[in-house]
Amino acid sequence: MSNGRFILLACLVGVALVGASTFVTNEYYVFAAYFVLQYVVLATAWNILGGYVGYVNFGTTAFLAIGLYSAAALNKWLDLPIPVLIPIAGVLCGAVGLAMGYLTIRLRGVYFTIATLALSVVVQTFITNWDYVGGSRGIYIMRPTDAPVFGSYVAYLFFLMTVLAVASVIVARVIERSTFGFGLAAIRDDETAAAASGVPVLRLKLVAAAISGALMGMAGAPLPFYLTYVEPTSSFSLAYTVNSVAMPLVGGTTSWLGPVIGAVLLGTMQQAMTVLISSSVNLLVVGVLLVIFVIAAPNGILGLIRSLGGKKVDPETNPLAAMLVTEKRSSP
């Protein structure tokens, strides 16, 4: 499928989602769907650095919280609308991603991961001590009662998050098929060999880190308006980090589809469990699932489908199956 057709298809899915949401009378379901879509963005963003390049980032909360708090602070100061806050958060978090990358991306494996974890702690300490946004007390965000075009504000937020989710999936898919994406795959497989083949390893890694950070930050910008009250402890919840790592791993990290499958599956399951059982069981189940997948299906659901489906799928006659079963990016 060409990029153009994919973009069209992704946009149609987005329109369908927003359209469907207008028929839902119980607002809770729209809230829940927002939560799932937010994880589509976070998981997709994480996967650009974690899956495509193989750098495991445990700093999701740092980027999400920078997006969240920059939106909260700018809203308090200048009363800017969300569509303006989103790109600002993106630029800010892209810069943080670039800086983090520059300082840490020469580290490999677990050392890089620890450095990203440290970033979360640094940002959390900073925000906890930032009085303007309430410090550890937190800050209330006044949600306007009516929203542009959409009747309810929740519907408006859902629309924005759908746009972000569609955009991030498009970004991931375009990267995957691009020269840049092939360079990232080469780096993931072998950095030294990639450099010997002319791949500017450091530069590509930095660009990936910046894109990944920017998308995470943009996901955070509408969040204060969704929650209406934010404080550091819940903003830096371990759940964001664990989920954004677990979702791509469960879905499959080598394709854009993996994080989407993981986010929809785990995100929906967590929402259901929050309602049906208890909100604290969520992470336990995610943890158990992660362990099961790492042991039984290290290449995620996509990897599982590929190994079951074999390699004999003709992309001309069956493009969807070929997309699922394509051997191009499967790990050995």
Added chain:
Amino acid sequence: MTTEASPAVANDLILDARGITKRFGGFVALNNVDLAVRPGERLGLIGPNGSGKSTLTNCLCGALKTDGGSISFAGRAIDSLSSYQRARLGLGRSFQLPRPFHSLSLLDNLRIPLVYAVNARGGTHLTEPQIRARSTELLGEFGLGGKLHRLPGDLTQVEMRKLELARAMATDPTLLVSDEALAGLSHSEVDEILALLLALNKRGVAVIFIEHIMRAVMAFSERLVVLVAGEKIADGAPKDVIADERVIGAYLGQ
């Protein structure tokens, strides 16, 4: 015995490395090593295990920073250039243990250097169909034409070596540093790879041939350099070098 490149011919050299020194902590891996290669030359580089051959390769190709000396390639100082920039200039290398891109098909393994080295070099710009044609052609030359869409994991040991060489050749180098391309191969496989290297050289690619298999080294090399404990102890015509008593001493023990 040792033939130093005189300043008059220095400009004719494709590679001119002088006084290369590399230390790992207190251990001197390379001590003041000079290495000159003429365009299209077949240079054998031998030495016992741990003598610094691979370290020298890494220093030349930019994977390691040197602690002393200077390297110029095609008349240009490359000391401050990183690996990928040297590859783009035409300094290719193949690794001792094949390091293919495991998640990419054979075609895409070659696509990486074609896009990132050849196209990034300036001048020619290969289009998508040209990239595909060129990688198909190269894989065919290396006897991998039937496995274009396979993953490297499906290859045999000797095929993996061929892929390693094909990928190095896809950078379109003027100098190829081949680091033990024959290690662990059978007698007939050695001949097969050797023939491929000779064919590459016929097209004008200079080759630094690092090898332990003396039969292959003697068959391939026009000139032989011997490295022992990080120092160059001999440099000259192969038959003279292997008759040198210091070389014999180094290999057989004094």
